[in-house]
Amino acid sequence: MRRFSLWLRDNPIFADSVLAVMLLLLDLAVARDSTNLPAFLVFSVLIPLPIALRRIYPRAMAVTFMALSFCASTIGYIVGDPTVHGALLGHGIMLYTLVAYVGRRAGLWYVLALVADTAYGMALVSGFKAGDGAFLSVFFALCWALGEFTGARRAYDAEVAARLAVSDSDRERRAHDAVSAERTRIARELHDVVAHAVSVMIVQADGARFALRTDPDTTEQALVTIAGTGREALRELRRTVALLRTEHAPDEVPQHGTAGLAAVVQLMRDAGLAVELELSGELDGVEPEISLGTHRIVQEALTNTLRHAGAHPKAWVRVRRHPDHIEVEVTDSGGVPVRPEDRIQGSGLGLAGMRERMAVLGGSLEAGRRPDGAWRVYARIPLSTPDPE
Template identity: 65%
Template sequence: MRRFSLWLRDKPIVADSVLAALMFALEIIGANQAANTVVYLQIGVLLPLPLVLRRVYPTAMAFVLLGLSFVTSVVGYLTHDDADHLALIGLGIMLYTVVAYVGRREGLLFALGLVIDTVLSHVAIDKPQGRDVLVTVMVYALCWAIAEFVGARRAYDAEVAARLAVADYDIARSAHEAVAAERTRIARELHDVVAHSVSVIIVQADGARYALRNDPDVAEQALNTIAGTGREALRELRRTVALLRTEHAPGQLPQHGTAGIANMVEMMRGTGLAVELELTGELDAIAPEVSLGVHRIVQESLTNTLRHAGPHPKAWVRVRREPGAVTVEITDSGGVPVRAPQRITGSGLGLVGMRERTAVLGGTLETGRARDGGWRVRARIPVVTQPDDESVSVPDESDGES
């Protein structure tokens, strides 16, 4: 039964055609009291027709039926036939339709037409008692009241449907943004782990190839660096994949600290990159996510120096713990890039990844040429010290845009 009612709601012409058929049945019943049955039935066929399209063209059909009511009054006056057309009940239905589906202004215009029609049909022609006029007014008032209730209900349902549509859109958009953010996070982690190690391996492999015949000791050292870098990259990759497979809390992130930075700098020195390291403050007490961010920024910056700073690159790394933040500054000597056969081209995502990582932590990142021609990377990540001397990152919404 519910399915049938929903089906009728989607096909208003079908339901209104049934209503029009009922009105015509009433006309057939009332034909027995008409003085001229043929004329009565001819009008009786026309009166229910506007009801068929009352919800498709509510205003137009309402005034068409009102016009037919005027015609009925004129014909009744000319033929001296005072038989009532029962299908004129449709005037009340039309008043309800106009108010509920169109609006009060159109409803008031139609109600004014009904007043004129009532005066014309009841007073000028039939001259009935005042009780009949009162009953007619009460019927129209009841139709208006029902229309107000139904209209308010329809408006409420429409607002609820609109809010549900907006909520569904927001849920879908949030899910899409969450997937995109997760893909970005995975890409950033994999880039930081793989790109650094692969760059070191390529540089050492090229060096080993050239030194293999002339200086076997240098070639052996390069191969040892390649092996160590590969093992470290494999450990980092396994740890990253393990973290990405679980909904890890910030406390489960790897804590690199000063030892991790020192080890990474020492490995870069083994590749031939001259690095000066300066660590200031309690860097091992900062939150794991900040420690990882600092580590990745230094790692990516030194990798870029190894790639682009020329045949004899040199870099300066300064990491300082300040009262409210950790400042990371990496500068290099610049220089002329190596020749094409040895040059390592990057994907261009290193700076983007550093900027994204810094923004997630609520910090700021500055990159560009230094005054001496070298390249400079400077990041500032806010932290706050807890009473137990543990630090957590405090995102700053004003500085969180990259």
């Protein structure tokens, strides 16, 4: 049953087609009262058709349904048939659809058009009762209220899904950073092992070369030392390579540069964070390490804003390239933090991680609250990364 419900949700045209058939049957039930059956049957078929596509093209189908309603009233008046189509109850379905899937403004425009269409029908058809007007008012009010509830539920589900996407992205990023940090540690260890061993071997080889003719014992000891050092270095290399082979690099390389920044901003917007992005200068031609550092600073700062800047946070991201450095500035609107139980939980090491990344890149980072209550993260990244010692 659950699988069928999920299938219906993914294939709305099926359920809406069933709804359109039900309106057709309702219209055929009152067809016996028609004084011009052929014209009535034509509109009995046409009027429910937009219902089948209401969730795929809500605005277009609402306009089409309203136009068919107007034409049905006009043709009925011309041919002298006062019978009201039962399928016109689909107005309530269209009103619900617009409020739930498009918004209140579209629903309000449809209500205004509905009032005009109803007044037009009352002017053409005699015998319209006040009780009918009361019934229609209550019916359309209920449709609006149901649309409001469904729209709010859909917006809530969309925000939850977006926040989960941010949380998953943040978790994957931290896992990627953890793997990168471990690989960096292993690489440094490998460098230390190789550099130490090679240095010892070079010194011993130079000594053996000078003592080769005059002091065979010293030469022999130097060669023994060289061999032992080489074997120890080989063991360390094998151990380090074995460690590297136990880890697997991520299947996907993170997207950096302007496209990556835009993707991060869009991800945060989907999660409910209003973000303005300003980019200046050529940001796609910098070194991968600097591009990655810029990307991570923006990503971490926006994630912290989403966690801590209140119920309706706003953020401004400015990334500028200068001749010798890149400036990254992320500010938010501040505000009263949300309750702890409502926050997306993190590791609490975001600022420390950003400062460590800036230290590796030879840049600087400033983070703190401004006098107006806003939080500001400012990073200055030189365009040439420092050479490792």
